[in-house]
Structures are given as structure tokens and as C-alpha cells.
Amino acid sequence: MCIDHRLASHLRKLKTGFLFLSACFIMVGCVSWNRGLEPVNPSYGLTWNSKVDTLTPTLKWKAYDDISGKEDVRYQLEIIDETTIILSKDDIRETYYTVDAQLDSNKEYQWRVRPVWQADGKTRRGQWNYKKYFFITPILFGWGAKNYNFTTPEK
Numbered sequence: 295m296c297i298d299h300r301l302a303s304h305l306r307k308l309k310t311g312f313l314f315l316s317a318c319f320i321m322v323g324c325v326s327w328n329r330g331l332e333p334v335n336p337s338y339g340l341t342w343n344s345k346v347d348t349l350t351p352t353l354k355w356k357a358y359d360d361i362s363g364k365e366d367v368r369y370q371l372e373i374i375d376e377t378t379i380i381l382s383k384d385d386i387r388e389t390y391y392t393v394d395a396q397l398d399s400n401k402e403y404q405w406r407v408r409p410v411w412q413a414d415g416k417t418r419r420g421q422w423n424y425k426k427y428f429f430i431t432p433i434l435f436g437w438g439a440k441n442y443n444f445t446t447p448e449k
Contacts, residue, residue: 330423343443354390358409374404404441
């Protein structure tokens with residue numbers, strides 16, 4: 295009797311595991327969420343890439359709202375071409391920046407922004423903004439992070 299009970303319990307666990315795995319294979323998709331300052335323009339849905347309509351785009355983000363005990367809040371912005379930082383601005387007072395040098399046409403760039411402030415007489419920096427994600431497919435699953443990208447228009 296004891297062996298039958300253990301066998302039945304084991305079969306229930308196998309059935310539950312099989313149903314869970316089946317549900318994972320059926321639910322193909324990706325879940326993502328913002329980290330750091332959320333971009334406003336260009337806008338991003340579930341993707342990491344957006345198209346801009348000019349070679350000197352205005353990049354906008356939501357203001358840093360955790361200002362308690364912080365002075366002189368400003369922003370640091372970087373634009374990256376593949377793996378090279380091609381633009382770095384350290385003292386932006388607004389929540390936007392218009393690129394002042396024309397970018398190459400029909401090219402993908404990454405951009406990131408973070409808050410910088412003074413507290414206790416020291417310069418402090420927040421985290422760069424990026425998107426975290428988790429995905430499930432019939433073949434694999436995983437998680438990661440990615441910077442926001444934009445593609446410039448053709449001339």
C-alpha cells in the first residue's frame with residue numbers, strides 16, 4: 295500500500311511538471327521593463343529600437359524624481375555607435391537634449407542617460423537607463439538587459 299501511495303504521488307508530480315513545461319512552450323513571448331530614467335522621445339513599447347525622423351534628434355526622458363537630500367540634480371547622456379561613445383554630455387539641466395552634431399543616416403545608435411547630483415559634498419550618479427527583459431520560446435528561455443536604440447532616417 296505504501297509503495298502504491300508513493301507511486302501515485304510521483305505520477306502526480308510528473309503530471310504537474312509536464313503541464314508546467316507545456317504551458318511554457320505554449321506561452322511564447324517576452325516581458326520587459328524599464329530601469330533608470332524612462333525615455334519619452336523616441337518612445338519605446340516592448341521593443342528597444344525606435345526610428346527618429348532627423349539626423350539631429352531630440353532625446354527626452356522622464357525627470358529623476360528621487361530628489362530627497364540631493365542638490366544640483368542634472369543629467370549625463372551618452373550616444374554610442376556600436377561600441378564607441380561618440381557623444382558624451384555631463385551637465386544637462388533639462389530632461390532633453392538635441393544632438394548638436396549631425397549623425398550618420400540610416401544607422402542604429404544606442405543612447406543612455408542617468409542622473410547626477412550632489413549629496414554630502416560629493417558627486418553621486420544614478421544608474422544608466424536600460425531595458426531588462428525575460429523571454430520564453432519553445433526552444434529556450436532567458437533574461438538580459440539592453441540599451442535603448444534609435445535608427446536615423448535615410449538622407
